[in-house]
Amino acid sequence: MVLIINTTSDTDVTAKIGSSLKEKGRPFEIIEASTLKISHCIGCNYCWLKTPGECSIKDDYEQILKKIIKADQMWVISDTALGFIDHKGKNIYDRIIPIATMNLKFKNGQMRHYLRYDHKTDIGLICNGEADMDQLRKWNERAALNFDSKSLGVYGTDRIEEVTACMC
Amino acid sequence: MHVLIINGSPRVKKFSNTDKILDKFCEGLSEKGNSYLRYEISDRRQWETIRQAWDESNNILIALPLYVECIPGLLLEFLETVTPHKDDADISFILQSGFAEGCQLRCGEEYLKLMSKHLGCRYKGTLVKGDNFSIRFFEDEKRDRITTPYKRMGQIYGEEASFDSEECKAFTGPEVFPAYVRVLVGLMFKTVARKSFEKISKEWGCTKPLDYRPYGT
Missing domain, CATH: 3.40.50.360 (Flavodoxin domain)
Structure with a gap:
């Protein structure tokens, strides 16, 4: 299943993606997150040490997390700021931490956390606005390490057809 | 300044x-x-x-x-x-x-x-x-x-x-650890560090294992 999380208020983008995926017969779900209550990560470490796997912040992110751990692909649509994704987009990434456990290992020569679940979710990013795209591509690749998965790439909203071709 | x-x-x-x-x-x-x-x-x-x-x-x-x-x-x-x-x-x-x-x-x-x-x-x-x-x-x-x-x-x-x-x-220290250090630290992760995290977890009132899966699979 392809999970698309739209943190922008532009629903035309998700409408385009939805109709394209429907046409292709690919299973997907779109979450319009701009209308949801999603806090930033407060770094309390409860999801690792006090309530393993559960975030201490009880807001709308919990329903998203439950879907992420079952999705084959997660695509975040984000506005941009300061050459990067904006804080709403970044909060979606920051709040994934419960999918990792506290326990550590070395993977490809670097420290990493063991994942809590067996299923792996590849991640892609769609940017609405100007940004340092090369940096974002590098960053999304690094971010995918937290899912023990791979980056599906970073695209602008002007390349939706190309993006939907990657959604499977 | x-x-x-x-x-x-x-x-x-x-x-x-x-x-x-x-x-x-x-x-x-x-x-x-x-x-x-x-x-x-x-x-x-x-x-x-x-x-x-x-x-x-x-x-x-x-x-x-x-x-x-x-x-x-x-x-x-x-x-x-x-x-x-x-x-x-x-x-x-x-x-x-x-x-x-x-x-x-x-x-x-x-x-x-x-x-x-x-x-x-x-x-x-x-x-x-x-x-x-x-x-x-x-x-x-x-x-x-x-x-x-x-x-x-x-x-x-x-x-x-x-x-x-x-x-x-x-001040940063090593960019990556040499292989022998990774072996030693990796062993620590599986033993001392794991026990230490479990101890903290218990002190924080946790009753579940650290790899608990609240949302199933």
Whole structure:
């Protein structure tokens, strides 16, 4: 299943993606997150040490997390700021931490956390606005390490057809 | 030099590793005759005051933990609200993380350099250092063993107003651990570290295993 999380208020983008995926017969779900209550990560470490796997912040992110751990692909649509994704987009990434456990290992020569679940979710990013795209591509690749998965790439909203071709 | 210091950690001050790092760093900074104002973005009530200080400062230092390979969402939210300078302010960063190797922080460091331009500031370097996860769990001498080296970094920054010196660059430590160290540390992860995390977990009132799956598979 392809999970698309739209943190922008532009629903035309998700409408385009939805109709394209429907046409292709690919299973997907779109979450319009701009209308949801999603806090930033407060770094309390409860999801690792006090309530393993559960975030201490009880807001709308919990329903998203439950879907992420079952999705084959997660695509975040984000506005941009300061050459990067904006804080709403970044909060979606920051709040994934419960999918990792506290326990550590070395993977490809670097420290990493063991994942809590067996299923792996590849991640892609769609940017609405100007940004340092090369940096974002590098960053999304690094971010995918937290899912023990791979980056599906970073695209602008002007390349939706190309993006939907990657959604499977 | 007068410095605006912003603790960019979303964690409350009492438990903030970045805060404890800044305590030592500021000791060194003061020893070299500098003054500073220090704020925490985790306290939203301070945001308006920090914005005013931002407008009036020409030496800015932001200390932050690495969150998913870059800056925390809350710090990003705050910085989206400041008025960019007009190339009339210097900005430096302390980027710290739990992961110990320098290579883990480089992508975040690259972004901080780019972000400085978007903030209209002259980039004066980033002090990069990992292996700070346990600061919040330690007190007194144990904590000091981790944080005291930052005092020297504060002295250097106080004299040079940047982190460009070789000593600051070397402060990061190894970019990756040699294979034999990875074997030893990997063994520690499976034994001592695991037990230590389980102990903390129990002290925090946890009754479930650390790899518990609340949402099924």
